[in-house]
Every structure is written in C-alpha cells, then in structure tokens.
Amino acid sequence: MSFIRTLEGDISPQSLGFTYSHEHIVCRPAFWAERGESDLLLDDPEKSQRDVEDFKACGGSAIVDATAVDYGRDVEAVRRIGQETGIHIVGTAGFNKSFLWDARIKEELKPIIGSYATYAEWIDRASINELTAFVVREVEEGLEGTPFKAGQVKFGTGYNRITPLEEKTLRAVARAHHETKAPVHSHTEVGTMALEQLELLRSEGVDLNFVSLGHMDRNPDPYLHEQIARTGVYLSFDGIGKIKYAPESTRIALILELVRKGYENQILISGDTARKTYYKHYDHGLGLEYIKAKWLPRFVDEANRSGFDGEKLAEKFFVHNPAACFSFKK
Template structure:
C-alpha cells in the first residue's frame, strides 16, 4: 500500500499491539476496535490520512484488524515487517541467519502478510536495547539491510530511551543502506540535540514520535528541541507521531488520544514560532518522501 500524498501522516504508531505477556499488564494489549475506529475517524476529519503502523509479527500484529480499520474508516495504514528488540524475540530467531530473517521480511513485502490481503510497506520497528545493541538485534539490522536492498522499502528503527541511534546508523551505513530511506525512532526522550544533529548530518530522518508522553520527557522540551532544529533549518528531516501502545492512551479510556498531536501539540508548535510550512513538512511532505 502506498502513502496518500494529500494528507498528514503519523510516522510511528500501533493500532493493534500486544506486549501484555512480556510486561505483565493487560493495559499493554491495545485491541479495542470500536474505540480505535472512533479515533481514526476523528483523525481523518483533521486531515490525517496515513498511519505508519510499526507493529511487527511478534508484537501482536493483527492484519485482519487493520483491514477492518481501513475498510471502516478510509484511513491509509502501512504495515511493517521485522523483529522488535531483545526480550521480545521468538526463540527461533536465535538459530536463524540474517539471510533467513531477511527472506521472511522480503516475503511479507513482496508476497504479502499471511492471512490477509495486505503487504508490508516498512521494515520496522527494528531496535536496540537501552544503552546496548545485542548480537541478536544487530543480526536483525543486517537482515533489515538485506531486505531494504532487495525491495527498496524504508527502515524504521526503535531507540530505547533515545540511546544507540548512532550505533544503529553506523551499522546500516556499513551495510550500504541508503540513508534517505532510514528513519530513526524515539529521538525525543532526552536532551540529545548533539546526537540528533549527528544523525541528521548522516542524511537519515528522525522521529519525534512519543509526543504526549510527558512522564518520559515533557512536550515543552520537545518543542524547545524542535525550535532549535528549526533555527538550524533542519526540520525537513524530522517527522512526528505519538507511539500509542496502551489501552489507557485512548481518549475514551482517559488518555490523550490520537488527536492530541493535531489538537494540542501542533497549536503549541505554532505558538512557539514554528511555521505552518514546517508543520506541513514534518507531517506531510517528509513522510511522503520517506514512505512512498
């Protein structure tokens, strides 16, 4: 499925995810169809036409759930293929080679995701642990590079608490990945402007994709960092999202809901001096360039 150029894009979301077994918390099973459908309807009303859904198969991906959302709301959802991080890998992954893993990814991109009519459009979210990049995680990155080379599809990464992004990029560079087709996730969870500028200098894209998660890092400081990037003319490599993963994140369950980015965060950006043209770039033009 291709991205809709006419609308805004959330670059890193989960519409059906289940990490409840690993985390021992039913709140980590995001699967309430009626509530999620209502939020997608509300996003479409606000001009958000695309969701990059980065749940891969061992995070509770449910392509039938996504097919229904697409049919019932008209929103455009791009699915992902890959493996997440250490602690969420199936045991079989440790005995597979990078080539084996890449063939799985390529199959889901070219042939389709089993049990559905959908194909994966993004290689992701592939990640590293906090302050560590394990051998198994690096093997997944090598597989992602192979799948990217074979299919041309973009790679979306996961940084645990905004760590190891430089190591991720250095590894992908070593494998010859086109940096313009790489987007580094979760860059907005600590004061790391120097790290971000280094990433941007490599030619990749970055994501401020945990907007609204103020218990991790306050939105006021996210805005300060985006302002600093704006002053340097670097927002053309930045994309925005919320990374909603829990039932309690949904509006009807007392959370901020998916519309928070559009209804609250974007007005704060405008008030800070970031222009509408820059917002359109982060939410429309750059996602189209990366994910088309």
C-alpha cells in the first residue's frame, strides 16, 4: 500500500496533483536571524499565504516544504496555510547542514530534544540512535510536538565535504527511513557530494529508489547527473528562477539531456524559494506562481522544439514523479 503523508493527514498518491518538490513557506532560521540576515527570514505567514494562493490560482495542488528542524520552521503556520488554501503540504523531518548548527536552539524545542545550547552540541552529544528516534517521532507522532506529521526525512552535507556530524545525521535519517518507510531527501551544497552521499546511504542498506537529491542544477554537469541517475535516485532541479546561478537555458538543457538518456521518470522541479526577495508578496520577487505560470510554458516549448512531448514531460515532472517519489511504500 502506498500513501503520501501531508500535514493534514495521509492521502493517496493520485490525490497529490501538480507539485513543487522543494520549497520553504514560513521559516525563521536561527543562524540567519542571529546574523541579522532579514532576507532569509520568511517571517510573515500572511505574505507567504498570498504566494501560496497565487500558486493555487494557476493550477498548483501540492508543495513539499523542505524546512527541517534546524532551519527555523513554523509548523503551525505552515499547516494553517495549507488548511486555508486547500494546498497539500508535505512536511520534513531530519536535518539540514552543519554550518547552520552553530545557531542556538529555540527554547520551545528543549523539552523535546533536551537542554542543549546549539544544534551542533545536540548532534555531537546525542547518539545516532537518539537522533534516529527523534526523526521517527516527527514522522509517526508529529513535528516539534505538534500532531502534524512529516512526509519525508532529510539530511544535508556541505560544499565539497561531509563532516562527521553530517555523516552522523545521514545515518540517523537512513535508519529512520528503514523504521518509518518515509522517503529520503538530501541537501547537496551547490550540487556537490551527491555520489558520496549515496555511498553512505548504500552502507546503511537504503534502496536508492526512495531517495531524492536537491540542488542538482547548481552543479550543471551532465556527466555527473548521468552517474547519479544510474543509481535510481530522483534528481531535483530546484533553482528555477535563480538566474544569478545560471540561465534557464542551462537548466532546461540539463533536464532534456537526462530525458534523452532515458531518465525522465527521475526528475523533480521546484524553486527552493527561501528569501523574501524571491517571494512576490514579501519583496516583489518572481513568487511561487513563476514556475507554473511562466517557466513551464517555456520548458514545454523548448522540449517540443527538441523533438519531445513537452506537455507529457511536464506531467511527469510535476505530477507523476512527485507522486512516486514522496510515497510511503509499506
């Protein structure tokens, strides 16, 4: 039996609909707050909701909120946005990456995880089994003590390296996956260390067909992408709209190259919209409507010109592939 776990409860994969596979809706990351980086604080739920409403108005159905515990998520606010807009929202258990872990843990979390001062202290002092138990609780009982359960488990690694604490969280997340059957998602910094992550997951006995890797378009290397795709994982191209990293022509070419090689069933698309300046209703950015309303028509046109069925590919990337990727298979 397969199902997808949203903040509102479990649904059938067929009910998910048009999906953004990696976004952030409301979050106040302590690391950035402590440094006065206001752009990285999505701290106004009303403004976030207006962007989610725009996404729904252009045909969107579901959003995977990839905000883990160390990135300052607001579970109640995000769940309320999903409830009021009717958008399915998938929450995330697990961890992000080590440089964020110098931040102080918010007081509300300490009754749940213990009286550690920082995330680094918690992860360093806790055993892998203790970290695994925390992730399992977030999937099976609820995020941060709420009744709203996570629909995927996440870990992350840094730029061109995997620190000992990152490996520790990776192994905890892998073991939580075995216990819960939740799909696994990873943060790759600038698209690096993907193959190394997969080797560690293999060492934990994880079936890589249950794994998605984020930020693949940040490392625009077709050879590397093919090596990754051969393992069976999903590749998330989630930097759509971020021209400062690469033009859209580069992303589309990378995606179509994977399609040419037969990997169209392993591609996910999203925007990783995690700054005020990316949101329309915070600071006049492209907003959550951009991919569906503006990028996708261009992609379909370019795919058609390259001899593919652009509409069929769009259906795969935004409907069929997310429904398969984010399913629990028990």
